[in-house]
Amino acid sequence: MKKNLTYFLCVISVSLFGQNQSTNLNYCKQSKAESLIPIRPGIPDKQPFWNEKAIMFKYAPSFQNGNTSWVIPNPKQYRYSAFSFTDKQDYTFTASTPYEPLTPIWDKLPNGEVYLKVEAISDDGLDFILAGSRMFYKATVFCPPFPEAKYSYKDALLKGMQFMYNQKHIKNWYTAGTPDHEEHNLYCYSSLEVGSVVNPMLMYNSYFPQNDTALVIACKAADYLIANAESVGASLEYFPQVYEGENLAAGSYGKEMIMTQDAATGKTFLALYDKTKNKKYLNAAINIANTYIKNQLPSGTWSIRVYKETGKPVTDELCIPIGIANFLSVLVNQYQQPQYQKAIDSAINWIWENPMKTFNWTGQFEDVAAAKPYHNLTKYEASWFAQYLLNNKEKDTSYIPLAKELIAFCEDQFVVWEKSDIYDNWKNSAVRWLVPSVLEQYMCYVPIDASAVQMINTFYLAYEKIGDSIYREKAFALANSIVNSQKENGMIPTFWAPGFEEFWNNCMVSSLTALEKMSAVK
Secondary structure, eight states: OHHHHHHHHHHHHHHHHHHHHHHHHHHHHHHHHHTTSOSSOOBTTTBOOOOTTOOEESSOOOOOOOOOBTTBSSOOEEEEEEEETTTTEEEEEEESSTTOOSHHHHTTSOSEEEEEEEEEEOTTSOOEEEEEEEEEEEOOOOOSOOOOOSSOHHHHHHHHHHHHHHOHHHHHHHHHOSOOTTTOGGGGSHHHHHHHHHHHHHHHHHHOTTOTHHHHHHHHHHHHHHHTSOOTTSTTTTOOOSOOSSSTTHHHHTTEEETTHHHHHHHHHHHHHHHHOOHHHHHHHHHHHHHHHHHOOTTSOOBSEEETTTOOBSSSOBOOTHHHHHHHHHHHHHSOOGGGHHHHHHHHHHHHHTHHHHOOOBOOOTTSOOOOTTTSBBSHHHHHHHHHHHHTGGGOTTHHHHHHHHHHHHHHHHEEOSOOOOBOTTSOBSTTOOSSEEEEETTEEEEBHHHHHHHHHHHHHHHHHHOOHHHHHHHHHHHHHHHHHOOTTSOOOSBOSTTOOOOOHHHHHHHHHHHHHHHTTO
């Protein structure tokens, strides 16, 4: 009997192994097929080329080339030559324009560094003009298997909550009610990092309700933000301070507000109101919303950065207001505040008329100055708008394909599935990055835990709304990396690359929320 049972279990095990191999192979084939589809390819005078600063691609790119010469004034044919540094081979095709996607050779071109040149060819084939050239890295597409988590998402969540609660600078809030800048110098980013004390303490209290210290800490941190907000009558009245002190970027931007940040703080106040039923937190969120309405531009958006004293813009660059629209939508849908719907509609319309046409998904970070178009792209706003489209897919049949395109853009530029031979902004090699992982922005092109969370949330929502299981598996692969990054003491590092010691509370809070969410489904 024992022999029969052992034999039966072996057969089942082999069968499951074979099924997993077959499923993984199907995901690999699907990823490779999808990588042949270019992402919003540029067309001169019609569709901008968004990738001038991009260095890495998984999906077949197209580039802006167009140098001309009197030798061939009106070229009719162009030769594309891609030299692979991996196998030292050239991959070529011809086309009628100098900006064609590399689809004809993309599935043949090995992963690795590539030098592309595009040449105009004379009618007789004797003369050539260099229309353009480009170095880039062809990255690996999603092709499992990937490492399993070293323990469960729930175990990682519980360890992480204990770490957050027991940090010295967190405990300081209970006794002092103020930020301990010496223990945690990132409190210079006040609304971001102080707000990120509230959220994990609310989570901790929900798992350990007998410990009311966490709730006291959450309230004291929120009260500090409210007490130090912009005064009544100021152009940005009630906005909590984005910067405090002179540490790090606060020394450069202390007189400014980054307009997207306090939408997140407003949602934090709402979460605290839900727990305590203290209306001062609901009122604090509503006050922030009212200030957003007063400062909304006629176009429907806001400046990325403004001077606190005057309310005037620091730069001509405008913010992508999906985070603000999401905050206002929570007030409309969950707190019966319909007066904000008009502002939401204007903000969403601005997104349709601007980044959804230009693909200038510019970064909006507290420690980085506003950048020129396409110079500092990120996946945050693009993936948030993809989530908006998925959640509103009943409104229009175009929403699903547009959401998939945005998700592909985010994956193309910012997700790293396997070790890559690229370098970060400081010329450090990527060979020791933890992978799979997600990079933050062009100006901080390194893997960050909160960036992985952003794509976990986006991938899993795509699975729920579209039903394609490859999105679920992508979410699991990244969630496993969060667990595998966790230290023995429970800390989830912010940077998944050697040489970076900064630890951001807000990033680990994101990781904890992702672990909580994913532990419910796996």
